[in-house]
Amino acid sequence: MQIMTGVVLPRQHIDRVRAGLSRMKAGTSTWLWGQHARFVLWLPALMAAGAALYFTLSWEPSAIWAWAAAMVVAGCMAARLLWGTGLPVRMGCGVVGACAAGALVAWVQAHHMPPFPDLPRRAVHLAGRVLDVEAQAQRDGAQAWRVRLADVRFLDGINTGMPPLRRVLVLRLRPDDACVPVPGDTLLARVMLSPPAFPAVPGGYDAQRRAWFDGRAGNARALDGVTCRHGHAPSGLSARIATLRQAMDARIRMALPGDRGAIAATVLVGADGAIAPGVRGAFADAGLAHLLAVAGLHLAIVMGLVMAGARMGLALSERAALFWPCRQIAAACALLAGGGYVIITGAHLPAQRSLFMAGLAVVALMAGRRVVSMRALAVAVAILLCLNAEDVAELPLQMSAAAVMALIAGFDALRPYLSAWEHDVTWWRRTGARLAHPLLASVLAGSACIPVGMAHFGTVQPWFMLANLLAVPLMSVWIMPWGLAACMLMPLGWERLALAPMGWGIGVVAWLARQVACLPVAHIGVPAIGNGGLALFFAGLCWLCLWGGWGRLPGFVPVALALLSPWWGAQPVVMVSPDARMAGVVSGHMLLTGPAAHPDPFILREWQRVTGLDAGVLPDDAGQGPLSCQGGACRVREHDGDILLLLSARGPGRGLCRDARMVVNLWAQGSCPGAAVIGRFDIWRNGAYALYPDRAGGVRALSDRQVRGARPWVMRPGGAGVPDLPMARAE
Incomplete structure (x- = not known):
């Protein structure tokens, strides 16, 4: 009996373990099949993971590796089409194929760029064509022109007669230079050149990678006054837009001198280089730095104002209100206005990403679908990765993707509770539900951006929620409406009528930024999150936001580990x-x-x-x-x-x-x-x-x-x- 007991009990134990594993496998499979509609949301996340893996390699894959990645993508697509009914095939092909596609896109874009030129190590004379001009604030308070030059030729010594550079050169003029270059001019200057900087610490910010994909050859500093040769009027569309931006910038600064004019020029024409370092630092410490960068917030305000104005104008006509699709027409007008705003402000990458998202929202509105959804975000991010895969390692895409993901997922999870309070018979609940929207938006977006800020800046701003609750509504209902009015009055020369009240609002926001920045622990320096910790955070954030139901909760674990990772790793001595x-x-x-x-x-x-x-x-x-x-x-x-x-x-x-x-x-x-x-x-x-x-x-x-x-x-x-x-x- 003891022998039988000694033999039978282990078998029972093994059978119980097998039965438990079988039930766990069946439960996991059932949960995954219930989430199959969300599989497509992981496509941009996995593509970003593949691109990030390519950029973190310490060796360059050859063309053979690229062909192998292409074959993997093709094989995964074929397997998905032929044997795509099983869950392992669907998930395996999706994960491997999307990661390989992201790495392949990044490899192709990296090898498509021209090589860095060998810049002279001495003072040299050069000539180049002006692409655009921007005022740059110096640390001593002076301002100097920052010029992007194309078709640069060196005019000294062995460089005489050489072909022009295939990359753009960024030239900084002297603050006392009398030359005011405009796009299309030819600039002659004696300069000192410097190639893109090496990282200051192993694994730190890679300025050379950013310059490689931006098409920049390096930087130049004018040693003497430059000579501007004004040619014909700018013929290209980009040159005309740059000239218009420069003229609008000058008129805004003439009407609003000082820091208020610099901030107004930033939000209206994208001239962010003229903001004084002290003002920018106060906005950063208060958690309001996003107000000085033309991105999704400003675009949403512009499009919202135009859409509301267009719809109200159409409603004044009885025929239009009864027979025309006023909502769709207003949305199309808002999208056109948003595109014009992005172009006027320089078409920076954060604004382009926001315009992609806005375009998808307008398409969804015209098709009768949800305007803001995780699918629209997934499509926008996938398109942006295909166009600029290198942005996966840069701050703007990481910050905007984290904030928008958290907003969509957070409001989707809280919508039943907010909707119940909005339709409640008690007045204070209805009021609380309406006030909760901006508060939740600030909490969700700001909390999702904290780890990204820790990784790129090594700082935390605990008072960001207080500052945003007061500054963002003021930017939405006062500053930007007066700014749009100033742009419309500018052809008549009456822009001062709108810029003056706009300056009052900017003054209030700047005062608020200074007051919040002076609060205790407004700016906390922390060790930066490394690349591994940042990847762990985004993995947890995607798990939280892209899955549905209670199965998303384990995503909090990698997020918490990522936040603690700077204190676990070794610090340099x-x-x-x-x-x-x-x-x-x-x-x-x-x-x-x-x-x-x-x-x-x-x-x-x-x-x-x-x-x-x-x-x-x-x-x-x-x-x-x-x-x-x-x-x-x-x-x-x-x-x-x-x-x-x-x-x-x-x-x-x-x-x-x-x-x-x-x-x-x-x-x-x-x-x-x-x-x-x-x-x-x-x-x-x-x-x-x-x-x-x-x-x-x-x-x-x-x-x-x-x-x-x-x-x-x-x-x-x-x-x-x-x-x-x-x-x-x-x-």
Whole structure:
């Protein structure tokens, strides 16, 4: 009996486990079949995952890999059409095919761009055609013109007679330059050139990748006054639009001088470069930075005002009100007005994305479907990824996709409760339901954007909800209506009549931004969320928003893990800039930089984003705690050996080399015997370095070259590109 018991009980246990697994499998399959209508919503999310995977590789896939990805996409489509009745085939083909399609689109777009040119390293004379002009606010309060030049030719030395650059050059004029360029002019200037900057920290913001897909060759700074050769009137449509924008910008600033005019020009013609850094910082700390970027909010206000005006105008006619489709006509007029607004403001990518979404909403309205839905968002994001796959790694697409997803899913989940309160007999419930809409919109969109802001800025603005509840209604009902009236009065020369009250509203919003920015903990610096944490957040957000029912709740787990990820990963101990002119040491709760007392602002801002710490200067002579500096050398004490940081040109002495496990030499390649070295040549060849503590108690060095590898947009050491040489004649 005992033998039988010893044999039978394990079999019963195994049968119970198998039965439990079978029930779990059946329940999961039933739930997934119940969600089959939502499978299509995952298409853009999986395409974005494939594109993001391509951009995170440290090696460049060859054409063979691209052909293999194309074959995978074709095979998945064929399998889906032939054997698409089973759930594993549908889901497997969808996931693999969409990811492969996203990676393939990103690869094609990356290899379609022309290579970076090899820019001269000395002062050079150039000539180029002006594409557009924008006023740029300097840190000292002065303003200078920022010009985009096409067909740039260098006029000195070996560059004489070379073909024009295939990429655009961004030129910044001197603040005291008397030249006022307009699109279509030819500009002659003596400039200093600089290629797109290398990342300030391994895995940090990649300006070279952004410049690669934007078609930019680099930046230029005018050394003297430039010469403008005014040619014929601009013939192209883009040149005419740029000229119109410049003229409107000038008239707005003439009617509204100062910061109010800069903000008005930003929301009306997209001239955001003229806003003073202090004003922009106050708006950012208050959580109102989105008011200074022409995107979905401004487009929605413009289209809403035009649609309401058109529908009210049509309602004045009895025949139109009775026999015409007034709602559809008003929606079409609103879409045309929105398209014109996007063009006038420069057709920036965030505005283009919003216009795509608005166009789909108008189509849905004319077809009698839901105006705002997750399917419309999925179609818009899929189209945008096919047009610009590189935007998956940039802030605007991530921020807008997260906010819109959270708004649609949140209001879909809360619609029964809000609808019940809106139709309740109690007046205070009806009032509360109407007031809850802007509050919920601010909470949902702002909360969804917090992790994205942590990843790209390393900051959190806790008072964003308070500021948006007051500023967004004022922007909607006062500032933008007067701005549209000013645009309509501008051909008559009466724009001052509308710009004056618009300026009053802008003044109130600017005052509100300053007051909120001065509140306690209005700006909290936190360590930035890495690429892995950001991917984890979007995976959880998509799970929350794209599924239906209670099965979406597990999506909160990856979102919470992503928010906590900056404090789980190792923080860098020492960072070195890609030009070897600056080093940073994390000491306690401070980020200390040297050797100069005035660090590079871009590099310092990026290091603070990564660490979330306040900045300071490395001491000249200090020996307290784990950091000691003396005579241009700093020692960072670690458990398994010290890190020696040489900031001056002198070599390491015998006393300095004692207990040194790793040496970072900013001036030479010399080292201490028996210690690992990161010298100036290593920094020149591999870019920025970051030193992390490892689990064994030692130090792990990570370079920018290790993270990015050899990609089309990664420039060679020193920022070298392809020489701008003419093609050889055929034999």
